[in-house]
Amino acid sequence: MDIDSSSLKTGTGSEARDEIVRxxxxxxxxxxxxxxxxxxxxERLGATKGxxxxxxxxxxxxxxxxQIAAMERLLREIEPIARGEGNAAERLEAMALRHTTILLEDLPIQKVAVRGLERELLGAVAARHAKTLRSIVRMRDDYEQIFAEVIDDGIRAGLFADLPPRLATKPFFGAMNWLTVWYAPRRLQKPEDIAEIARxxxxxxxxxxxxxxxx
Amino acid sequence: MDIDSSSLKTGTGSEARDEIVRxxxxxxxxxxxxxxxxxxxxERLGATKGxxxxxxxxxxxxxxxxQIAAMERLLREIEPIARGEGNAAERLEAMALRHTTILLEDLPIQKVAVRGLERELLGAVAARHAKTLRSIVRMRDDYEQIFAEVIDDGIRAGLFADLPPRLATKPFFGAMNWLTVWYAPRRLQKPEDIAEIARxxxxxxxxxxxxxxxx
DNA sequence: TTGCCGACATACCGATGAGTATGTAACCTC
DNA sequence: GAGGTTACATACTCATCGGTATGTCGGCAA
Structure with missing residues (x-):
């Protein structure tokens, strides 16, 4: 009867859904x-509700x-780096650079994701969408966990400041993710500007x- | 006829307004x-719309x-530190510690302020409240400027990494302000926990x- | 004590917007 | 080419919510 009861982009209308998501x-x-x-x-689509x-x-x-689109991209791109070669500092730096670059490149989607599940949702429609909600929270936790593990590696290797890893992760993300608050893309944004900010x-x-x- | 056409807490009903604001x-x-x-x-007030x-x-x-209440407190507490004694690094550290502590202590008001003027407002009711809006934006700019100047001092004194001051300010605030995203106060939050986070x-x-x- | 006014509560209005029901044109299939 | 299905548009319903108009009650001044 309908397309797909879940939110997965399976088969039918996949590209139409993508356009709507963007x-x-x-x-x-x-x-x-x-x-x-x-x-x-x-209206932004040049279409109607229907x-x-x-x-x-x-x-x-x-x-x-x-949210799912955003987290899928982040997980897909960052996880291989975390599992790649190099010491903890090298891997973490590569992850951070990639992370900030993705945020800047994919700003609308990532900004929505970074802003997170606004509390209004958790309270309001939590029951009906409990499963989807849990899977999103899961992805976010997994993503933070990837960073936390590399940071933990670095602390134990004596490379990083001696902090509780979970707490250290927060300002680390903060320094990067805050760009979703202050960054406003300008017309004619040059790629090297983005690269400089990310760096x-x-x-x-x-x-x-x-x-x-x-x- | 009415209390006060502006948003200033002048005279009548000052404490009643404060309770409403909180x-x-x-x-x-x-x-x-x-x-x-x-x-x-x-409802939270135990009252009605009236x-x-x-x-x-x-x-x-x-x-x-x-927003005004939040910015007034920040400006009132941080500016004296910026204009106080000590080199740029010492002053900036004291400012940061005070800043994070205020955010944690005064979470609801500060969280709303940090989230900022959501875009929906600027577009929607901008005309009617243009003056108030400008004054709020002004306070936010002033506040960031206080940090930017100390940071600029530090860069010129060779204490800080050589970055464009305006850009350096961003991740600096990010590391701190991000707490408004992840921090959820627990029942029986001990003051020393807050102090540890701030530190x-x-x-x-x-x-x-x-x-x-x-x- | 009377009359006014501040400090609310109550009752109501109108707009907005989520969701639905229904239409409809193209396309695909047999 | 008939019947079905996809991919939308159109038209409508109904609940929510910002704002207003009006009522009420206690205090205070004359």
Whole structure:
């Protein structure tokens, strides 16, 4: 009867759903979940509600799909680096650089994901979407865990400042993810500008966690 | 006829307004501006809409008052430190420690302020509240400027890593302000826990900006 | 004591927007 | 080429919520 009861992009309408997700991400990024109307998303698509509700059963489901798309990309790109070669500091730096670059490149989707599951959702529609919700929270936890493990490696190797790994992860992400708050892409953004921002944030985060050389 | 056309807490009803602001901050923190209903704020107060609309003319005005309360406290406490004694590194560290501590102590109000003027507002009610809006943006800029100047001092004194000051400010705030995303106060939160978090974040941010000793 | 006013509560209105029901044109299949 | 299905658009319903209009009650001044 319908496309797919889950939010997975299986088969039918996969590219149509992708286009909807991208448009939705732009509007969600701009106004947040609550203040975004489905009509507004449809207008950005040059279409009407009908198109969206043909592929998604609710606004929440669409929102979840944005989050999933974001987390899938991050996990897919960062995990191999974490499991790759190099010592903890080298791997962590490569992960951070890739992470910030993805945020900057894929801003709408990533910004929505970084903002996170706004509390309004957890309380409101938690029951109906409990399974999807858990899987998203799971992905976020997994992602943080990847960083936490590398950081833990580095601490035990004596490379990083001696902090509780879980707590050290927070400002590390903070230094990077904060860009979703202050960064506004300019028309004619040059790729090297993005690269410079990514490099600066990565260096800051790495200095924050590396063991100081002053004895 | 009415209390005060501006959002200033002048004279009449000052403490009543304060109580409303605190309750509003809690609900805004939880649900964001758009998803927060005035009825919900009233319920948290154990009152009805009537009480709120007696002191505030709109939901936006109430929201602005939360932001103003937050920025006033930050400016009031941090500026003296910036203008105090000590070299740039010492002053910046004291500022950061105070900043994070205030965020943790005053979480609801500060979290709303850190989240910032959500874009939905700027577009929607910008015209009616243009003056208030400008003054809030002004306070935020001033606050960031205080940090930027100390950071600039430190860079020129050769204490800090050689970065564009405006760009260096971003991850510095990021490492600290990110706590508003991940930190959830626990029942029976001990003051020393707050102090440890504040110290850890401050140390991270300072290491991030201090010139590395490795030649 | 009377009359006014501040401090709310209650009752109501109108707009917005999520979700649904229904139409409909193209396309695919046999 | 008839019947079904996909991919939408259109039209409508209904609940929520911001804001307002009005009522009420206690205190305070004359």
């Amino acid at each position: 448009a939705a991400a732009e509007v969600f990024m701009e106004f947040g979940f609550a203040a975004t109307s489905i009509d507004a998303v449809a 198109r969206i509700y043909h592929y998604y059963r609710s606004k929440a489901e669409l929102y979840f799909d944005v 600066t944030l990565t260096e800051f985060a790495m200095r924050g966690i590396l063991k100081g050389a002053q004895p | 309750a509003a901050a809690e609900v805004f923190m939880e649900f964001g501006f758009a998803a927060t209903s005035i009825d919900a704020v009233a 009480r709120i609309y007696h002191y505030y003319r709109s939901k936006a005005e109430l929201y602005f008052d939360v 850890t974040l401050t140390e991270f941010a300072m290491r991030g900006i201090l010139k590395g000793a490795q030649p």
